[in-house]
Every structure is written in structure tokens, then in C-alpha cells.
Amino acid sequence: MSLADSKFIYFVCSLILLCVLFLVRLVESGSIVKFLPGFSGPLPFKLETGYVSVGETELFYLFVESQGKPLQDPVMVYLIGGPGCSALNGFLFQTGPLHFKLTDYEGGLPTLELYPYTWTKTASIIYLDLPVGSGYSYSNSSEEYSASDLLSANQTYMFMRQWLDDHPKFITNRFFIATDSYSGVIAPIIAQEILNGNKAGLKPKISLVGIISGSPHTDSMLEDNSKIPMAYQLALLSDGLYKSAKKSCHGDYIDVDSSNVECLEDLKVISECLELINDEMVLSPKCATVSPTPNGGLLLPSSRERDYWCKNFDYLLSDIWANDESVQRALHVREGTIKEWYRCNLNLSENIYTYDVSSSIDYHRNLTSTGLQILLYTGDHDLVVPHISTEYWISTLNLTVDEDWRPWFVDGQIAGFTLKYTNYGYRLTYATLKGSGHSPTEWMGMQVHEMFERWIHFYPL
Numbered sequence: 104m105s106l107a108d109s110k111f112i113y114f115v116c117s118l119i120l121l122c123v124l125f126l127v128r129l130v131e132s133g134s135i136v137k138f139l140p141g142f143s144g145p146l147p148f149k150l151e152t153g154y155v156s157v158g159e160t161e162l163f164y165l166f167v168e169s170q171g172k173p174l175q176d177p178v179m180v181y182l183i184g185g186p187g188c189s190a191l192n193g194f195l196f197q198t199g200p201l202h203f204k205l206t207d208y209e210g211g212l213p214t215l216e217l218y219p220y221t222w223t224k225t226a227s228i229i230y231l232d233l234p235v236g237s238g239y240s241y242s243n244s245s246e247e248y249s250a251s252d253l254l255s256a257n258q259t260y261m262f263m264r265q266w267l268d269d270h271p272k273f274i275t276n277r278f279f280i281a282t283d284s285y286s287g288v289i290a291p292i293i294a295q296e297i298l299n300g301n302k303a304g305l306k307p308k309i310s311l312v313g314i315i316s317g318s319p320h321t322d323s324m325l326e327d328n329s330k331i332p333m334a335y336q337l338a339l340l341s342d343g344l345y346k347s348a349k350k351s352c353h354g355d356y357i358d359v360d361s362s363n364v365e366c367l368e369d370l371k372v373i374s375e376c377l378e379l380i381n382d383e384m385v386l387s388p389k390c391a392t393v394s395p396t397p398n399g400g401l402l403l404p405s406s407r408e409r410d411y412w413c414k415n416f417d418y419l420l421s422d423i424w425a426n427d428e429s430v431q432r433a434l435h436v437r438e439g440t441i442k443e444w445y446r447c448n449l450n451l452s453e454n455i456y457t458y459d460v461s462s463s464i465d466y467h468r469n470l471t472s473t474g475l476q477i478l479l480y481t482g483d484h485d486l487v488v489p490h491i492s493t494e495y496w497i498s499t500l501n502l503t504v505d506e507d508w509r510p511w512f513v514d515g516q517i518a519g520f521t522l523k524y525t526n527y528g529y530r531l532t533y534a535t536l537k538g539s540g541h542s543p544t545e546w547m548g549m550q551v552h553e554m555f556e557r558w559i560h561f562y563p564l
Contacts, residue, residue: 133166133269134435139201141424142215148200148223149173152434154240155269157261160247162232163239163436164266165194169227177277177312177559178227180263184284184320184542186255187451189238189444190230191425193283196417197544198222198555199230203420212427213420220552226559227273228281229266233259236451239431241440251457256292260300267307277312279559283542284488287319291466298473313476315555318488318541322462326492327357333489334377337385348373382486384540390415414545421446464496471500474528478558482539482546483519490535494522497533502526511554511564518550521564534564 133153137145149168154161169176183192195201200221204214222228232238234250242248259280267274282290297311320326335345348369352359359366381389390413424430425444470477479497481490502524510517511534519535536543536550544551557564 133164136433136435139215139433140427140429141212142201147217152436154437155262155265157258157265158247159244160235160242160258161240161437161440162235162258162262163190163241164232164262165190165199165230165434167194167200167223167228167230169225170200170223171225173227174272174276176225176227177279178229178273179279179281179315180229180231180259182231182233182259182280182282182286182289183237184282184286184318185237185447185452186234186250186285186456187237187445187448188284189425189446189448190232191238191421192446193544194230195421197283197542197548198228198281198552203417203424205417205420208420212429213424218548220548222552222555225556226279227276231259231262233262234451234456236448236455238425238444239434239436239441241437248451248455249457250451250455252289252460253292255286256289256296259289259293260296263297263309264300264305264307267309271307274307275310278310279313279315280311281315282319283317283544285320287316287321287488288460288463290314290316290319291463291470292460294470294473294475295466311475313478315478315558317480317543317551318482318485319479319493320488321467321493322464322496323458324357324461325496326488328355329489329492329495330382330486331356331373333486333491334373334380336491337484339380339385340373340376344369344372344376377486380486382541384414384482384546385484385486386538387414387540418446464499467496468500471502471526471529471531477529477531478534478555479531480519480534480536480543480551480554482541482543483535483537484539485541487541494533497524497531500524500526500531502529502531505530506563513550513553518547518553523563532558532564 133151136150136152139146148170151166152164154163181193181198183190193199195203198221200218200223201215202218204216232240234255235242236248236250280290280293291314294311294314297309301308331348334340348356348366351363351369352366356370359370379389381387479493481488481493483490503526504522505525506523508520508522511519511521517537519537521532521534524531534554536547539546554564
């Protein structure tokens with residue numbers, strides 16, 4: 104064999120090896136989904152799904168590339184609440200490009216339609232199943248299922264570094280942490296880990312710009328203690344009952360002395376008043392307890408017509424769709440890794456998860472000197488994370504008011520109220536959604552989309 108032949112064979116072998124390595128990298132980076140059961144025709148947006156290994160945990164994600172200018176538009180990781188709720192909750196009910204078609208459902212696999220208020224029009228979004236046990240994420244080690252707030256924050260950070268390493272074309276894009284509900288507690292912790300990693304020179308560097316949090320859980324005691332004042336403001340409690348409870352309980356409705364009989368009696372009456380109120384949205388029915396029966400029991404909805412106006416019906420469709428074998432194949436879910444998909448894994452949140460961060464206010468305070476951009480938004484009819492609790496802890500950050508409390512508008516109508524703070528480059532915008540409940544993206548999609556579009560492009564609300 105001549106020297107020229109040897110060089111040619113070496114070149115060909117090297118080329119084959121590079122192709123193999125490239126294909127392996129593609130597999131590691133995820134799989135492209137072109138069709139989804141329930142949606143007619145090819146998807147008119149780029150959807151990728153895959154797993155990223157963090158230790159012995161396999162974290163599942165859905166990535167929707169921006170439908171605008173993907174190499175210029177921001178990239179964000181989107182974390183759902185619970186803890187234990189699936190990424191599909193954000194993808195199908197909040198900010199993703201598809202929603203279920205509810206008007207003509209007659210059983211079987213639900214159909215999907217394009218959602219006009221998706222954030223992916225101008226942002227690339229990674230919907231992440233976190234912690235392990237949520238959605239399609241899994242682990243081969245039973246010990247990995249012992250999740251916690253701090254562990255979830257760290258795993259999100261490790262996930263993002265690995266994901267960006269697998270998707271280098273997005274490394275220079277502006278990066279945001281977006282959260283809903285309970286995940287709000289870990290958002291500032293993730294941000295701090297990213298900043299610390301960048302400072303230490305870890306690669307890839309994450310170009311963190313800010314945080315976007317809807318109904319952000321931040322401080323358990325503060326939020327729980329704000330529920331009764333909030334219920335009073337919403338006219339769910341009488342003036343006399345509220346004032347009596349405020350006086351007898353000394354403003355503390357959670358840590359009550361067992362000898363304080365008067366406070367306990369007031370709280371018992373208040374509990375009875377709020378028992379059949381939907382905490383997530385006080386204007387909507389509490390679907391599992393529609394009406395009392397003559398014998399004191401509770402009557403559940405019996406007909407499909409009644410189910411349709413119950414928000415839980417929407418969630419039922421996700422259970423049917425996400426557990427369908429054809430759907431899981433289309434999403435490239437690894438066969439045999441989960442027994443059943445749950446929109447929200449209650450076993451995880453109630454029996455497994457460790458709530459080791461009771462308050463993340465100090466983490467937010469530490470970020471006020473970093474120059475980050477923060478958007479916090481809440482519904483004004485939410486008793487889960489009352490807006491008054493969010494407004495209170497924001498006021499403790501000792502920021503300068505840049506724009507005072509004012510209404511903001513969509514289509515000429517007041518969509519809510521907003522307030523803007525600054526601190527030497529750090530900016531925090533707070534907004535309420537008028538008439539919205541918990542997770543405003545699910546109740547006021549059009550208004551929240553308008554808010555997001557303005558804020559992400561540096562326009563005032």
C-alpha cells in the first residue's frame with residue numbers, strides 16, 4: 104500500500120469517526136419532534152425533547168425554539184410549581200405553542216390547536232421536568248427521588264450548563280429563569296448559583312439577564328399569614344369577623360397558642376367560611392365540591408356539560424394525552440422508565456419532597472446588587488400566594504421606586520397595576536393581573552403575553 108493510499112484511508116476513517124461523534128452529540132442533544140398525536144399535520148415550530156443526565160437522574164425536557172429570531176431572542180428555562188408538576192403543564196396550559204381543543208371533545212385522544220398567546224413567538228423555552236419524579240424525569244437510583252428545594256436549584260443549574268454545552272449556538276443568547284408558583288422559591292437560588300459559577304470561570308458561561316416569576320412562592324409563613332387579610336379584602340369575610348380575628352390572634356394566624364381560645368374560635372369560623380372557596384381563583388367554582396347535599400355531604404358534578412366549566416376538565420385531558428403510548432413515542436420518552444405520567448405528582452409533594460427553604464427573601468435581597476432584571480406578576484384573586492404578601496416582601500428589599508403604582512393597559516382596558524424599582528442597574532418590575540387567580544398564565548393568557556412581550560423587549564408595561 105502506497106503512502107498516498109494510507110493517507111487517504113486515514114482521512115476517510117477520521118471523517119467517519121467525526122461523523123459518528125457528531126451523530127452521538129445529536130442524540131445527546133435531544134430528538135426533533137415533527138408530529139404530535141392530536142395535532143393535524145407537521146408542527147409549525149421546532150420542538151426538541153430529550154434527557155440530560157445530572158448525577159444518576161435523567162431530567163426530561165421539551166425545547167421550543169423561538170419562532171422569531173432564535174439566535175437573537177432570549178432563551179429561558181421554564182420551571183413549574185407543585186413541587187412535582189410536569190413541564191407539560193407549562194407547555195400545554197401556560198406559555199407553550201399548543202393547547203387542547205375543548206369545544207368538541209367527545210372522548211378518545213384529545214386534539215391540539217395552536218395557542219395564539221405563546222411566549223415562544225419571541226423566546227426559546229426549555230420546559231423542564233424537575234425534580235425527578237415529575238413528568239417523564241426518572242432515576243435508576245431510589246435515593247435520587249429524595250428531592251428538596253436546594254437540590255432542585257442545584258440540579259437546574261447543572262442541567263443548564265449541560266444543556267448549553269450540548270447546544271453551543273445558544274450560549275451567547277440572553278438567558279432568563281422563568282418560574283410558576285412553587286418554583287418561585289428556587290428562582291433566586293438558581294440565579295445565585297449561575298452568578299457564582301460564572302464568577303468562578305466555569306464553562307459554559309450562562310448569560311443570565313434576569314428572572315420572570317408568576318405567582319412566586321417566596322416565604323411560606325408570610326403567604327399563609329396573608330390568606331386571611333386577603334380573604335377579607337375580597338369580601339369573603341365580614342368586617343366584624345376579620346377584626347375580631349386580627350385582635351384575638353394578634354395578626355398571627357398560623358403559629359397560634361393552644362390556650363388562645365378566642366383566636367381558635369375565630370379561625371374555626373373563618374375556616375368554615377372559606378372551606379368551599381377555590382383558593383387558586385376565588386371567582387371560580389371549587390370543582391370537587393360543587394354544592395352541599397341536604398344531609399351535609401358534597402355533591403360532585405355528574406354530567407359532561409357540568410365538567411366543561413370545571414377547570415379540572417382541562418387537566419383531565421392532559422392525563423389522557425400524556426399517558427397515551429403514541430404520544431410518548433412521539434415525544435421520545437424512554438420506554439419503561441415511568442409507570443404513569445401525572446400532571447402533578449402528589450406523592451412526591453406530600454410524602455417525599457423536603458421543603459428546606461422556608462423563605463428565599465434573603466436570596467432576592469442578595470441579587471439587588473447584581474444588575475439583574477426581575478419581573479414578578481400575581482393574580483389579584485389568588486389565595487394561594489396572595490398578592491399582598493408579594494408586595495410586602497418586595498418592600499423589604501430597600502429598593503428605590505422608579506415608577507410608582509399605576510394601572511397598565513391592554514386593548515384600552517386596565518389589565519392590572521404595576522410598580523417598578525431600581526438599585527444601581529438592578530430593576531424589578533411588579534405587576535398584578537386584574538381578575539386573575541393563581542398562575543395568571545392560565546387565567547389571563549392574552550394579558551400576560553402582552554406583559555411579557557413588552558417587558559422582554561424593554562418596553563414599559
